[in-house]
Amino acid sequence: MKNFTGMKTNEVKAGNVIIGGGHPIVVQTMCNTHTADVDASTAQCIRLYEAGAEMIRLTVPAMSDVKALGEIRDRLRSKGIDVPLVADVHFSSEIAIAAAEIVEKVRINPGNFHRDFTKACGQFSKLVEVCRKHGTALRIGLNHGSLGERITTLYGNTPLAMKEAAMEWLDLCIRNDFTNAVVSLKASNTIVMVEAYRLLAEAMEKKGMAFPLHLGVTEAGNGDSGRIKSAAGISALLSEGIGDTVRVSLTEDPANEIPVARYLSDRYGNRLKTSLIESVTDGRKITATYDSPSRERLMLDFACDFGRMLLDREIDGVELKGSYLDGNGRKVLLDGTAEASYLEDELLQATRRKFYKPEYVACPGCGRTMYNLEETFNEVKRRTSHLKGMVIAVMGCIVNGPGEMADADWGYVGEGNRKVTIYRKKTPVLRHIPESEAIDRLLELIEAQGK
Numbered sequence: 001m002k003n004f005t006g007m008k009t010n011e012v013k014a015g016n017v018i019i020g021g022g023h024p025i026v027v028q029t030m031c032n033t034h035t036a037d038v039d040a041s042t043a044q045c046i047r048l049y050e051a052g053a054e055m056i057r058l059t060v061p062a063m064s065d066v067k068a069l070g071e072i073r074d075r076l077r078s079k080g081i082d083v084p085l086v087a088d089v090h091f092s093s094e095i096a097i098a099a100a101e102i103v104e105k106v107r108i109n110p111g112n113f114h115r116d117f118t119k120a121c122g123q124f125s126k127l128v129e130v131c132r133k134h135g136t137a138l139r140i141g142l143n144h145g146s147l148g149e150r151i152t153t154l155y156g157n158t159p160l161a162m163k164e165a166a167m168e169w170l171d172l173c174i175r176n177d178f179t180n181a182v183v184s185l186k187a188s189n190t191i192v193m194v195e196a197y198r199l200l201a202e203a204m205e206k207k208g209m210a211f212p213l214h215l216g217v218t219e220a221g222n223g224d225s226g227r228i229k230s231a232a233g234i235s236a237l238l239s240e241g242i243g244d245t246v247r248v249s250l251t252e253d254p255a256n257e258i259p260v261a262r263y264l265s266d267r268y269g270n271r272l273k274t275s276l277i278e279s280v281t282d283g284r285k286i287t288a289t290y291d292s293p294s295r296e297r298l299m300l301d302f303a304c305d306f307g308r309m310l311l312d313r314e315i316d317g318v319e320l321k322g323s324y325l326d327g328n329g330r331k332v333l334l335d336g337t338a339e340a341s342y343l344e345d346e347l348l349q350a351t352r353r354k355f356y357k358p359e360y361v362a363c364p365g366c367g368r369t370m371y372n373l374e375e376t377f378n379e380v381k382r383r384t385s386h387l388k389g390m391v392i393a394v395m396g397c398i399v400n401g402p403g404e405m406a407d408a409d410w411g412y413v414g415e416g417n418r419k420v421t422i423y424r425k426k427t428p429v430l431r432h433i434p435e436s437e438a439i440d441r442l443l444e445l446i447e448a449q450g451k
């Protein structure tokens, strides 16, 4: 959808923050503490708020966590911290309704409320009434990996299915005369993610709807790859005027997500310019020269300047030149270096133009995570780095992990109690494996499959 020139969205109010309506792009993140651990969760919220989070999400897996959420909110407010809190609720409309009475926003996938669509609609309408009464915002969050059988039977597991699913719930919002809602259509695959949001923006425009969009590349992983992948996908949309709030999902300390999200908000709010100083086009390849104040800034500028063109196949490659300043203020030259070539490959992989290494899908972790996700993910990456082109998922919980890992070839999914289930595509092939053995067993299975 290349003709789309941006959308003017409604204002959605979540506490003292307004999303959409031309307001600055809101930067948000999510706690990875157990919500029931009120001390740890409150401390992390304070740290994330001080790092610049404008909205903070916490998982609410059980009704008992709603009480903890209320305590966290009260402790923050007593310290004068008024950052809006978002309850992340899966499957249970009762928990969503209880949370909507105490926090500023609730994130749900209403399609998962009930297998029977009519019943799911009824539960969603009840939730909308509670949100209306309490002035609570909603996020209808439909991820590529969790669309549900009804929709995927009709449309496949496609961007079109994501758009169609979202439009069903937005139509119901309109029928309920409720517009305090934002929508997200996240995917780990940047092509799927960009296409889904573009289709939705176009569909909403045709129907005269203007719900703000929450952007994110889900399960983006960590390190350079997670940053480049997130920046490429999110910037492709922000550069077209699509998107009102962003969350950069990294399998790291959530505080690390905020500078990346802030960069995107500032850049597309016209408060930050790229460090690109020259670009020369030679056929379908561009040579780009940067003079960048830091390595992270270079990566983000590079991903934003050329990610969309690669995703849309307007170009086939970018040669990276110029320099950045390292942590000691020394100039690091890029021309013809292994680092330049590595960053070029990373952007090509992020935009799915070249698979020079395995494709990793890793959730950021949340209060449902039952093990040291970041450490395990880094170890899986270290031991599988030779499996070029294979899609390997590392997911924090057995409740959402299997659904969310979408099109992974292999999945390492934490069960809790130091046990892991290994998946081949969507099928669990080894259950209840002790964590200490799980990576070995995964590699054995991959090798056996290869033979």
Ligand code: SF4
Residues within 6 Å of the ligand: 363, 364, 365, 366, 367, 368, 369, 395, 396, 397, 398, 399, 400, 401, 404
């Ligand atoms: S898959 Fe990861 S981020 Fe999603 S609910 Fe489970 S632990 Fe949390």
